[in-house]
Amino acid sequence: MYEVFLNAFHEKVPLTDAERAFVQSFLMPKKLRRKQYLLQEGDVCKAIAFVEKGALRSYCVDDNSTEHIVQFALEGRTISDLYSFLTGETATYHIEALEDSELVLITKQAHEELLGKMPKYETFIRLQITGAYIALQKRLTAAISISNDERYKAFAAAYPEILQRVPQHMIASYMGITPETLSRVRRKIVRGK
Amino acid sequence: MYEVFLNAFHEKVPLTDAERAFVQSFLMPKKLRRKQYLLQEGDVCKAIAFVEKGALRSYCVDDNSTEHIVQFALEGRTISDLYSFLTGETATYHIEALEDSELVLITKQAHEELLGKMPKYETFIRLQITGAYIALQKRLTAAISISNDERYKAFAAAYPEILQRVPQHMIASYMGITPETLSRVRRKIVRGK
DNA sequence: TTATTTCATTGATTTAAATCAAGGCTTTTT
DNA sequence: AAAAAGCCTTGATTTAAATCAATGAAATAA
Structure with missing residues (x-):
């Protein structure tokens, strides 16, 4: 059920079976049908979503009501409005399922507890965000050059x-x-x- | 000498005096004159640079020899070619001082040792990169919308x-x-x- | 199955930005 | 101090992309 997520974790930071089970106890599954929303602009982003199966997009809407896609997330990728998640401010992005999807949610509470109790989780998160940062920088560089x-x-x-x-x-x-x-x-x- | 850096660290993750001294022992100061380079495309980025004083920019050069500025870094900001730093691949960015500047360098070796020996350092790095990611995402969103x-x-x-x-x-x-x-x-x- | 919506393509026109070019003002350099 | 280089602005022209508009194909819903 959380296979894809736990394997991704394990691949970056090897886990014992006990650790695996420990992490698992903090996770929540969620299914979305195509066109359903995980997050709407104006909500607060209450969880990071890891895609076990399916496809999602995040996007923002400008003054002319034009949508601008910020990110796609297929299997194995993470999606959220990180700013909203971390600060508790209302979200500026929408997150919508493009296909019927299965997600693993890490709520803010779970995230904080894991950060405090499990150094390997902090390492995993650090590696994830570092990878995301590098990818984003590459994309931005491409966009302007x-x-x-x-x-x-x-x-x-x-x-x-x-x-x-x-x-x-x-x-x-x-x-x-x-x-x-x-x-x-x-x-x-x-x-x- | 490392005041700005250590204060920035302390502000995100409070440090005892002993910890402060411990971190300090891993740092290296570096001065750059205006127009000098910290990194040239083709080098490997051997350190993360924190700006104590001055101003730098990172940029890439496209096929038409046009420069595209990726980042500015004034006092209190960090600059590097993170991809090159982490992977050991040759850098795609140049980093140049725009003013006479004073930097604090964290070499790759220091970075790894600190990550292994000091959980607070990992937390600091995680927070730094998270902030950078959010800022970058905002910039990208603005660029396309x-x-x-x-x-x-x-x-x-x-x-x-x-x-x-x-x-x-x-x-x-x-x-x-x-x-x-x-x-x-x-x-x-x-x-x- | 038929109807409807969504999607991709193509053409014509408009609009925004890049390019080309020149001039004047500062800041460095010698 | 004079010369040189770098910088910003402005105008004229070209170029690339957005917009407007229409059509046919494909996917989705009734």
Whole structure:
């Protein structure tokens, strides 16, 4: 039931069976149907969600009511509004299931207790967030320094799974361009090959 | 000598005098003159740098030899090519002093030893990187969802110090626009007020 | 199954930003 | 102090992307 999460944990920070069970006792399962929301803007983010199965996205909405996708999360990835989770402020992101999904939730209370009681958990979290930070920095660097073509190619190479499972206009939103522009970028790439 | 760093540490994770001295024993001071480099693309990033005094920037260079500023770091901020530091791969960023600066270096060896020997250090690092992640996510969200005007206003409001101390064309580079465009954005803002 | 919504593509037009180019003002350097 | 380099602004032109609009295909719901 928590296999994917516990294996990811174990892979970064090896766990004994007892530790495994200990961690498990803090986790909560949650299922979401496609199009259901884990978090709505204005709520407070009460848990970090780890995706055991399925696909989710987080996004924000600007003044023109345009959605901007911040993150996709497939199996093995974590998703939340970290700022809201940590500070208790209301969330600025929405989190929605793109497919029927199974999640592992770590509530704020569980998170804090684990941090206090289990050094390995702190290490795991540190490694997770470090990886997320590096990925984000790479994405930002790409966003300000590479052409749309190259960025799309890089995205497709890095995340072929997402390409398969997520509609194209959402990829466009993630890239910060319109669906029309992405369509033309793709045409250009196909032609040019 | 390490005052700014140790105070920043202490503020996040309170330290006894003994702990303070212990941490200190792992630190290395470094001075840089304006325009000197802490890191060049192709080197391996051997240390995390904390800015005690001065100002630095990190940037990458694209195929057209255009520089793109990734980060500014004034007093109290940390700067490095974290990916290179953690993996030992060659760096993709340059790090340059914008003013005569005084740094505190945490070498990779010191970092690992501190992580192993001092839980409070791991906590400090976790908090630092979490803050950096949230800031980066905010920046990315702004980059894909807000107009240049609004982004510049937000930047100016959040980092007035940087505006004072860094040439405008570097702000433009940081924002991913040309100096000419930023100049016009500013004119528009001034006129419009 | 049919109807409806969602999605991707393509074309025409508009809009925003990059580029090209020049001038004047500061700040460094010699 | 003079020369050089760096910086900011402004204007004219080009280029890339957004917007507007329409169509057909595919997926979803009735």
